[in-house]
Amino acid sequence: MGEVADMYTQDGTVDMKGNPAVKKGTGNWRACPYILANECCERLAYYGMSTNLVNYMKTRLGQGNSVAANNVTNWSGTCYITPLIGAFLADAYMGRYWTIASFMIIYIIGLALLTMASSVKGLVPSCDGSGTCHPTEPQTAAVFVALYLIALGTGGIKPCVSSFGADQFDENDEREQKSKSSFFNWFYFSINIGALVASTVLVYVQTHVGWGWGFGIPAVVMAIAVVSFFIGTPLYRHQRPGGSPITRIAQVLVASARKWSVAVPADKAQLHETLDKESGIEGSRKLEHTDQFGCLDKAAVVTAEDSAAASPWRLCTVTQVEELKSVVRLLPIWATGIVFAAVYGQMSTMFVLQGNTLDQRMGPRFSIPSATLSMVDTISVIIWVPIYDRVIVPAVRSVTGRPRGFTQLQRMGIGLVISIFSMVAAGVLDIVRLRAVARHGLYGDKDTVPISIFWQVPQYFIIGCAEVFTFVGQLEFFYDQAPDAMRSLCSALSLTTVALGNYLSTVLVTIVTRITTRHGRLGWIPDNLNRGHLDYFFWLLAVLSLLNFLVYLLMAKWYKYKKTAEYPDAKGERNQEH
Structure with a gap:
C-alpha cells in the first residue's frame, strides 16, 4: 500500500x-x-x-x-x-x-x-x-x-x-x-x-x-x-x-451570527467536520482547528436543531471555518505590503524626476533617458535571484535547518528593511545634488546639475534586492498560506498591494504638496526641483517604511502559520516556522 x-x-x-x-x-x-x-x-x-x-x-x-x-x-x-x-x-x-x-x-x-x-x-x-x-x-x-x-x-x-x-x-x-x-x-x-x-x-x-x-x-x-x-x-x-469561496465565507459569517449565543465546547473535536479523509470542499484538504478568532467557531458547533443534513448556512465544517480564519490572518500582512509598493513605485516617478536634473551624458554624443535607468532594478533582480537561491538559502538552511532557509515572514521582513536603505540612498543623493545647485547657482528650470545620473544606480539596485526578498516572498507566502481552494484569489489579493501602493504614493504627494505650498512657498516638489526639497519626501518615505516595518514585526509575531490535517505538529516546515 x-x-x-x-x-x-x-x-x-x-x-x-x-x-x-x-x-x-x-x-x-x-x-x-x-x-x-x-x-x-x-x-x-x-x-x-x-x-x-x-x-x-x-x-x-x-x-x-x-x-x-x-x-x-x-x-x-x-x-x-x-x-x-x-x-x-x-x-x-x-x-x-x-x-x-x-x-x-x-x-x-x-x-x-x-x-x-x-x-x-x-x-x-x-x-x-x-x-x-x-x-x-x-x-x-x-x-x-x-x-x-x-x-x-x-x-x-x-x-x-x-x-x-x-x-x-x-x-x-x-x-x-x-x-x-x-x-x-x-x-x-x-x-x-x-x-x-x-x-x-x-x-x-x-x-x-x-x-x-x-x-x-x-x-x-x-x-x-x-x-x-x-x-x-x-x-x-x-x-x-472548490466552488465559490465568497459563498463559503458568507456561510461561515451567517452561521456564526445565527449561533452567537451558543457556547463553543472546550473539546474542539466536538466541532462539526466531515468523517471522510477529504474535506467537504472539492480539491481542498482538511485544515486543523486553530484558537484565533474563536467567535467564528460557533459556525461549526452542532446543536440539537442541527440534523445530519443541516444547511451550510447554519452548520459549517471546521475546514470551512479555518478557510475564513486563514484569509483574515493574511490581511494584516497584506496591508504592510502597501507601503513597500509605494516605495517601489518611486522608480517610475520621483527617481525619474530626480534623474531629469542630473547629467545624463554617456560620452560626448549619447545621453541616457532618466527613465531607462530603471533597467538597473531589473538587472539587480536578475543578479540577486540566483544568489539568493544558490548561495543565501543553502547557507541559512545549514544554520536554521529549514528547507527554505528563512521563514517566509523573515524573508519579507528583510526586504522591508532593505527598501528603507533605497530611500536613504535617494535622499542622500538629493542632499548632494542640492548642495551642488547652491554651490554653482543652478536655480534655473533647465539647469543641469553636474552630477552623473549613474549616482542613482545604488537606489535602483537596492530596490531590486528588496524585491527578491519581499515581492518573491509575498508570492510564496500568499500561495502557501492560502486555503487550497482559494489560492488564486489570495495571489490576486497580494497583487492589489501594487495598485494600492501607487494610490498611496499619489495621496502622499498630494498631501505633501498641499501642506508645503502654504503661504506662497514653493513646497518640497515644485516644477523646478532645483528650488525644492525632494530629499524631504524621500526621508518621509524612509520614516514611513521604518514605522511600517515595526508594525510588520508585531503582525509577524502574531501570525500563526496554516496547518493542514496531513501535517502533524512534529513535522513540516510550517510548524518549524512558528
Whole structure:
C-alpha cells in the first residue's frame, strides 16, 4: 500500500483527466519550463506594450501630458484589479489551467487589435507636417477597447500562473516542497528577463522603427507564450476548483451570527467536520482547528436543531471555518505590503524626476533617458535571484535547518528593511545634488546639475534586492498560506498591494504638496526641483517604511502559520516556522 501511495501526489492534485496525479509522469520541474517560458513571454509582451504607452498616447492620440499619464495610470491600475475576477473564476469554477488558457485568448485578441490600430490604414490617425496627429473617435475607441481587453486578459493570467506553477510540486513530498520555494525565485527571474528585453529592445523598436512593429512583436511573443503553455499540457498537475469561496465565507459569517449565543465546547473535536479523509470542499484538504478568532467557531458547533443534513448556512465544517480564519490572518500582512509598493513605485516617478536634473551624458554624443535607468532594478533582480537561491538559502538552511532557509515572514521582513536603505540612498543623493545647485547657482528650470545620473544606480539596485526578498516572498507566502481552494484569489489579493501602493504614493504627494505650498512657498516638489526639497519626501518615505516595518514585526509575531490535517505538529516546515 505504501508503494502505491508513493506513486501518486498526496496534496489532492489530479491529471488532465481528473485522476490522481502520478508523481513520475507529471509536475515537478519537468512541467515548469513551459510555465516559466509562458510567463517570460507574457511579461515581455505586457511591458513591451506598457513601458512606452504614455508616448503613444501623446504622439498618436494627440493627448497632453496629464491626460496621457492619467489614461496610462487608470489602465495600469485596472490590470491589477482584474486579477480578482480571474482568480475567483479559477478557484470557484474553471480551475487555473482553463482560466489561463481562456484569458490568454482574450489577451491575444487585445494585442492583435492594438497592433491593427497602430498599423492598418484607416485605423491609424492622420498626422500633419508638424507631426501632430488628429485621431477620430472610432480610432481612439479602437485603442482603448484593445487596451482594456488586454487588462481583462492579464486579469486571468497574472493571479493564476504563479499558483499553477506551484501546484506542480507536492507539499507532502519533502524534496518537492523544497523545489517549490525555488520555483517562486525562478518565476520572478523569468518576469524580469521579459521586462529587461521589453524596456530595451522593444522600446527602441517603437521609437526608431514604428509603433506597428513595436506592438506587433509583443503580439507574436504572446502567441509563443500560448504555444509554450499548451505544449506542457500532458505534464501538468491540477488543483480541482472548490466552488465559490465568497459563498463559503458568507456561510461561515451567517452561521456564526445565527449561533452567537451558543457556547463553543472546550473539546474542539466536538466541532462539526466531515468523517471522510477529504474535506467537504472539492480539491481542498482538511485544515486543523486553530484558537484565533474563536467567535467564528460557533459556525461549526452542532446543536440539537442541527440534523445530519443541516444547511451550510447554519452548520459549517471546521475546514470551512479555518478557510475564513486563514484569509483574515493574511490581511494584516497584506496591508504592510502597501507601503513597500509605494516605495517601489518611486522608480517610475520621483527617481525619474530626480534623474531629469542630473547629467545624463554617456560620452560626448549619447545621453541616457532618466527613465531607462530603471533597467538597473531589473538587472539587480536578475543578479540577486540566483544568489539568493544558490548561495543565501543553502547557507541559512545549514544554520536554521529549514528547507527554505528563512521563514517566509523573515524573508519579507528583510526586504522591508532593505527598501528603507533605497530611500536613504535617494535622499542622500538629493542632499548632494542640492548642495551642488547652491554651490554653482543652478536655480534655473533647465539647469543641469553636474552630477552623473549613474549616482542613482545604488537606489535602483537596492530596490531590486528588496524585491527578491519581499515581492518573491509575498508570492510564496500568499500561495502557501492560502486555503487550497482559494489560492488564486489570495495571489490576486497580494497583487492589489501594487495598485494600492501607487494610490498611496499619489495621496502622499498630494498631501505633501498641499501642506508645503502654504503661504506662497514653493513646497518640497515644485516644477523646478532645483528650488525644492525632494530629499524631504524621500526621508518621509524612509520614516514611513521604518514605522511600517515595526508594525510588520508585531503582525509577524502574531501570525500563526496554516496547518493542514496531513501535517502533524512534529513535522513540516510550517510548524518549524512558528
